[in-house]
Amino acid sequence: MAMRNTFFFFCFNLLLNISLVLGENKASNGVYIVYMGASNGGLRTDHAQLMSSLIERNEDVLLHSYTKGFYGFAAHLSEDDARSIAQRPGVVSVFPDRILQLQTTRSWDFQSALATGFSPSSPPYSSPTGSDTIIGFLDSGIWPEAQSFNDDDVGPVPLRWSGTCMEGRDFSSSNCNRKLIGARYYDDPQLSFGTPRDDLGHGTHVASTAAGRQVSNSAYYDLANGTAQGGSPASRIAMYRVCLSGHGCLGSAILKAFDDAISDGVDILSLSIASNPGEAVFTNDPIAIGAFHAVEKGITVVCAAGNSGPSPATVVNVAPWILTVAATTIDRDVEADIFLGGNIVIKGGGINFSDLYELPVYPLTDGNSSKSESNKHTEDDARNCAPGSLDDKQVKGKIILCENNDNYAPKVKFGALKNQGAMGMILIDNRQRRDPVYYGASPIIAVTEEDGAEILSYIMTNSDPVATILPSLVIWNYEPAPVVAQFSSRGPTFGIPNLLKPDVAAPGVAILAAWPSNDASVALPGREPPVYNIISGTSMACPHVSGLAAVIKSQYPTWSPSAIRSAIMTTAIQTNNVHGPITTETGSNATPYEIGAGVINLQGSLQPGLVYEIESNEYIQFLCSIGYDTAMIRVIATAVPSEFSCSGNLDFDSVSSMNYPSIVVSSLRGNEIKRVTRTVTNVGEDESAYTAIVEAPAGVDVEVVPNVLIFTKDVKKLTFQVLITKQISAVEGDLFGSITWSSEKYKVYLKGNFRVTLNILGLRSTDFSDISYGDDVEEGKRTICLRSDLGSEFSGRRADSGKEGSHNFVLKAIPRVDNQQDAKSGVQKFRVKLLAESGGQSTMDVLFQMNVFIVVQHPQSD
Numbered sequence: 001m002a003m004r005n006t007f008f009f010f011c012f013n014l015l016l017n018i019s020l021v022l023g024e025n026k027a028s029n030g031v032y033i034v035y036m037g038a039s040n041g042g043l044r045t046d047h048a049q050l051m052s053s054l055i056e057r058n059e060d061v062l063l064h065s066y067t068k069g070f071y072g073f074a075a076h077l078s079e080d081d082a083r084s085i086a087q088r089p090g091v092v093s094v095f096p097d098r099i100l101q102l103q104t105t106r107s108w109d110f111q112s113a114l115a116t117g118f119s120p121s122s123p124p125y126s127s128p129t130g131s132d133t134i135i136g137f138l139d140s141g142i143w144p145e146a147q148s149f150n151d152d153d154v155g156p157v158p159l160r161w162s163g164t165c166m167e168g169r170d171f172s173s174s175n176c177n178r179k180l181i182g183a184r185y186y187d188d189p190q191l192s193f194g195t196p197r198d199d200l201g202h203g204t205h206v207a208s209t210a211a212g213r214q215v216s217n218s219a220y221y222d223l224a225n226g227t228a229q230g231g232s233p234a235s236r237i238a239m240y241r242v243c244l245s246g247h248g249c250l251g252s253a254i255l256k257a258f259d260d261a262i263s264d265g266v267d268i269l270s271l272s273i274a275s276n277p278g279e280a281v282f283t284n285d286p287i288a289i290g291a292f293h294a295v296e297k298g299i300t301v302v303c304a305a306g307n308s309g310p311s312p313a314t315v316v317n318v319a320p321w322i323l324t325v326a327a328t329t330i331d332r333d334v335e336a337d338i339f340l341g342g343n344i345v346i347k348g349g350g351i352n353f354s355d356l357y358e359l360p361v362y363p364l365t366d367g368n369s370s371k372s373e374s375n376k377h378t379e380d381d382a383r384n385c386a387p388g389s390l391d392d393k394q395v396k397g398k399i400i401l402c403e404n405n406d407n408y409a410p411k412v413k414f415g416a417l418k419n420q421g422a423m424g425m426i427l428i429d430n431r432q433r434r435d436p437v438y439y440g441a442s443p444i445i446a447v448t449e450e451d452g453a454e455i456l457s458y459i460m461t462n463s464d465p466v467a468t469i470l471p472s473l474v475i476w477n478y479e480p481a482p483v484v485a486q487f488s489s490r491g492p493t494f495g496i497p498n499l500l501k502p503d504v505a506a507p508g509v510a511i512l513a514a515w516p517s518n519d520a521s522v523a524l525p526g527r528e529p530p531v532y533n534i535i536s537g538t539s540m541a542c543p544h545v546s547g548l549a550a551v552i553k554s555q556y557p558t559w560s561p562s563a564i565r566s567a568i569m570t571t572a573i574q575t576n577n578v579h580g581p582i583t584t585e586t587g588s589n590a591t592p593y594e595i596g597a598g599v600i601n602l603q604g605s606l607q608p609g610l611v612y613e614i615e616s617n618e619y620i621q622f623l624c625s626i627g628y629d630t631a632m633i634r635v636i637a638t639a640v641p642s643e644f645s646c647s648g649n650l651d652f653d654s655v656s657s658m659n660y661p662s663i664v665v666s667s668l669r670g671n672e673i674k675r676v677t678r679t680v681t682n683v684g685e686d687e688s689a690y691t692a693i694v695e696a697p698a699g700v701d702v703e704v705v706p707n708v709l710i711f712t713k714d715v716k717k718l719t720f721q722v723l724i725t726k727q728i729s730a731v732e733g734d735l736f737g738s739i740t741w742s743s744e745k746y747k748v749y750l751k752g753n754f755r756v757t758l759n760i761l762g763l764r765s766t767d768f769s770d771i772s773y774g775d776d777v778e779e780g781k782r783t784i785c786l787r788s789d790l791g792s793e794f795s796g797r798r799a800d801s802g803k804e805g806s807h808n809f810v811l812k813a814i815p816r817v818d819n820q821q822d823a824k825s826g827v828q829k830f831r832v833k834l835l836a837e838s839g840g841q842s843t844m845d846v847l848f849q850m851n852v853f854i855v856v857q858h859p860q861s862d
Contacts, residue, residue, distance in 0.1 A: 032077045034085055034094050046090040047073075131234035132158045133550040134181070135211050136266035137543075138249075138257045138273060139203030141196050141241040142183060144175040146204060146514040146531065148212030148228065149237065151178035163238055163264030168195030179213065182238035184260060186253035193241055200245040201515050201522075201533060206272050208514035210543035211235040211550065215514075220534045221524065223351065224332065224474050224512045228532065231547025231602075232554070238266055242273075249273050251286035258290025262297050267553050269299055270546035272539030274306040277314040279495040282623070283632070288319040295321040296616060296638060300553065300561040302546045304538035305502040306489035310585065312593065314489040318501045320660060321619055323549070323565045326489070326595055327508025327541040328482035331577055333475040334436040334510050334534070336445050338426060340364070340458055341466040348445035349433040351534060353524055354424065354471045356443050362423050364467040366401040366459055370394035384408070385425070387416035396421030399443075399467045401455055404429040414442050424469045428452030431486045434585050435536050436472075436510045441524050443469045480576045484594045485509050486585040488538055491593035492664075492734070496626060498655040500662040503565065504572050505582075505595040506548075508541030510534050548600055555606055556683075560613055562659075563681070567608035569661040570748045572598030591736055597662065609684040610741055610748040612661045617641065625654035661750060668700070668726035679719045680741070680748070682711040690741040690748065692720070697735035701725040704739060 034050075051073055054061050058076075065073045077085070086094040132155075142149070156178065163182035165173045175197075176183055183196035198204045211230040218228035240257035243249035254273070261269055271287060282288040291301040303317035305326045317324050338346040339360040356362065370390045371382035377389035385402035400417055404410065404427050414425045424443035432446035439445075447455065459465045485508055493501045515522065515533035523529040545568065552564050559567075574595075576582050581589045582599065620637050624630075624646040634640045656665050656676050665674045682688065688711050692704040703723040711718065722739065741748035 030076045030078075032082045032094055033074045034091060044090070046088070050085065050088060050091075131155065131236075131554065133232065133235045133268065133554045134158065134161060134238055134264075134266045135207075135232070135235050135268045135270055135546055135550050136182075136238045136240060136257075136261040136264070137203060137207050137210075138240045138242050138254060138261075138269065138271045139198075139206055140200040140243040140245065141185065141193075141198035141203045142180065142207055142237070142239040143198045143201075143204040143514065143516040144171070144177075144180055144183075145517065146208065146212075147215045148208035148230070148514040149177070149180045150213060151180075154178040157181050158236065158265075160265045161236070163260070163266075166196060168193070169197065171195045171197045179237060180239070181236045182264060183241070184239070184257065185241035186250070186256050193244055196239055196241045198241075198516055200243065201519055201535075202243070202272070202539065203239060203241065204516055205511075205513040205533065205535060206270065206539060206543040207237050207239060209511060209540060210270055210547035211237050212514060218512065218532050220351075220512060220530050220532050221353070221527070223334065223472065224510075224534060226512075228512060228514070231544055232550035234554070235268075235547070235550045238264060254286040255290050258286075258294055262294055262299065266299060268546050268550050269294055269301045270543050271301070271303045271317075272537070272542045274304050274316045274489075274538070277306060277308045277311075277316055277489065277494065280316075280318050280493075282319055283628075283636070285319075287317060288322070291319060291322050292619070292636070293638075295561050295619075298560060300549050300564050302542055302549060304542040307487045307537055307539075309484075309488045309490050310486050312490050313492055313494045315491050315493060315501045316489060318493045318496065318499065320499060320614075320622055320658060321561070323504070323545060323561075323568070324502040324596070325508075325538060325541045325545045326502040326505040327485040327487070327536070327538045328505045328582070328595065328599055329434075329478075329485060329509040330507045331476070331478045331481040332510060333478040334472050335475050336472040337470045338445060338447070338455070339468050339470070340455070341462065341464070342458070344454075344458065346447060346451050346455060348426070348447045348451070348469075349435075350427075350437050350439050350444060350446045351472050352439040352444055352469070353441050354443035354445075354469045355441070356424060356468050356470075358468060358470060360466045360468045362466060362468055363398040364401065364455075364459055364465040365394065365398050366456055367403065369459070370400065381406070385413045385417060387413065390417070390420065392420045398422055399424040399426060399469065401426045401452065401459065402428065403452075404432070404446075410437065410444055410446075411439065411442060414439075414444050418442075424467075426452070426455060426467070426469070430585070434483075434486055434509075436534070438522065438534070440522070445469050477577075480578045480580065480583065482507070482576060482582055482599050484582070484584040484590050485536065485538075487536070488541075488594065496652070496655065497666045498652040498664045499660075500592055500596065500664045502596040503569055503662075504545060504597050505599045506541040506544035508538050508544075509536045511536065511540040513540075545600060548602060548605060551602075552605060559611075562614040563611040563683070566611040566613065566661045567605045567683075568600060569597040570610070570612070570750065571601045571604030571608050572596070573601050573604075574598040591734075592662070593734075607684070608748065609682070609688075609743065610680040610690065611683055612659050612678060613681055614659050617644075618658050620644065622655060622658055625651045663722060663750065665724055668724070670726055670728045672726065674724045676722045676724065677719060678722065678750075679717055680709065681717050682715075684743075686711065686713040688743050690743045693740040693742055694737070695739075696737045699727045699729055699731055700735055700737070701727065702737060702739070709741065 051062060051065060054075055061076045062073060082094050085091060161181055164184065165176035165182055166184050167173055168185055171183070185193040185196045187193055208228070209230055211232050212228060213233050214227060214229040216227045217225065219225035238261070240261060242253040242257050273287065275285065280288070287303060291303070294301050300323065301321065302323045302325060305324050306314060306316040308314035315324065334349060334351055336348050336350065336352060336354070338348050339358070340346065341360050367385040367390060368379055368383045371377070371379060372389060372391040377386060381389040383403045384406040385400060386406055386408055390400070395417055400422050402413060402425055410425070410427055410432070417425055427444060427446045428449055429446045430448050433448050437446065482505070484505070488508065491501050493499045512532055512534050515531060517529055517531045519529050522533055548568060549564050552567055553559065574582055582595060584590050584594055616637070616639060620633055620640055623633050623636065627650055628646065629648060630644065630646045633646065652666060653674070656663060659679055663676050665676065668674065690709045692707040694702050694704060696702040701724070705721045705723060709718045709720065739750040
């Protein structure tokens, strides 16, 4: 019998102007496509001569000839012939005629292949049978005519559904059907929605990603062609329009939608909505509030982690009752070629349908070299191609290389350049290279900083630099994948150090899904608007998990939201399609702060073996542990034990004791043992035994007691302890490890984070009775001396001798990038570093350091 595991985690170019794709991608059927560029309305002799030479050798070699819209042909060729033809003048590219399979939007097939180890025989993803789960979406509305929402051969609406199909502008009750069973919208006195119909596209996209029906020949024009379907195509859809184009999503509408959805009878709620990063105040957060009550009623709530990456501590929707989703790539990349003179080819990113000539005939320059003589703009403006900063004569008829370190959108920059006569724009932007941005018909392409430097060097070292930009193409089976999306928000959880977020990751880059058919803003000139669109964001990752949660719910209808989350987290995948660790956009190994437990596992999550269930009283205790008082909690929750009371003190160690499918402990001191308890419920075979496999980080000892769990028909739940000890030699910082409960059939994965810091961690502004301000010690930084009621000295550990000692400390406060200040209260948040003082006089070199967040009350004159 194959071994299965439930994983539990803790965190403590070719030369010439051609492109040739051979090697491992050689044509399996011996057919290659030879592309020779655009048609100019006349006969090209090089095209005719090349075909004639092939036909003379073998009249059956030619399959197709392209002469109307562009020139080229498809032919049976050997690999050597293909290489030889690629070197001919006028040949742009030679590439294999790949055998295409029925494709979904690719993300679901990719996740399925990821779970099966990328076997060549892996079939396309097929959602398990099971219908009548209802997914509610709080979003921008829905386009009911999309084929993803047709109800052909769909059974009756579930009897438990008590929702409605609200009529509104261009939307009648007949727009709902057995697939789209409900639609609501929420008017505001100032902003009128007027309809559940989607005029933004976002809601239609996410709904079809999670639960769209199978639709063949789906593509954004010619990109990503295949068969689209959602993760749970048998699920029903209920749309709650809470967002208005250009005006965001109203908190009042969000709460009303939660209220209606709970009553309507949804099983899953999907919210691709997020607030700004920062400290979570759950009582002021409409999503956290609504989700809390939905989970109380047995509804699983899935939310996006936010798009504020790659900065740390930016993850949002962090309430432990929410399933929080980060974003990764799939094995499909959208690329476009830049051809430079001298047979140089640079790969760029972004979605563009350039109509420039395929040959590099356009003069190439950079922004800094094209600066206008006006004193209104700086050289930095020119390098970034800020509108108005470049000289008309210097850019007319040229392609411009621009940096992207200002606040102008690329299409705004190019719009100004185009008005000056520019032909195209190459944008230096790592993020837009990795995460494709829609440029439409504009010949814009994004390149990495490294490639940008190569292009700039080419410009500076050539007297007549030239280039062209080709339209985008989809690259399949891209490696490595998945990779963490640069925009995806990261942990650790701001203000709650012992709660790990995000929970999991899912595809969120360049996702193809349904789109309103009247959206001219994404249409190409002279063509009808597309009915599918490609966009990126944790908004796209969220519905992948919502769809998976619906599949699990259909198979296990009695499972609680915490059991569904546990099944998804403890079976998640940590390796990519080249069998290495999942990485970030920089190439470093991803940690739980980027991907949580890992990337979703479509097959494994349906057979998790063990689950970690959380009782409602644990969420109540969590609120108590982070500072909410008894009276407030009794108002928030519906079932608070009569004897329940809060101490009123912060207790992050209690957060670690919540039966969450991850473990975080902080403030580990040398040789101190921290104990964390977990309880697992057997949902696999009645008679089974599990053995703990521990992967501990260097410098930390982890022991599981007991290390064997034996389940029987009568014993369904068992409890174990995790004993965590920091060694004296441990490096301070965040360390990660895992515990795997392994049986003959299952592996249950638990990941963890050990936050190794000084024992001063946990001090709050209320611990300090006096605050004084020193002179500036470094540019842009100030020293803030804090005197504590706990004593003027804090216990620390000397880095040089390893012995205990007493030291005075100074908190060097560095204002955060997203620094927020309340003018009325005079409260300012700082990121601070702890420094040791020698004898309370001068600041020494840093012996030990930690990052904490405190709130400092200071005079308003500062």
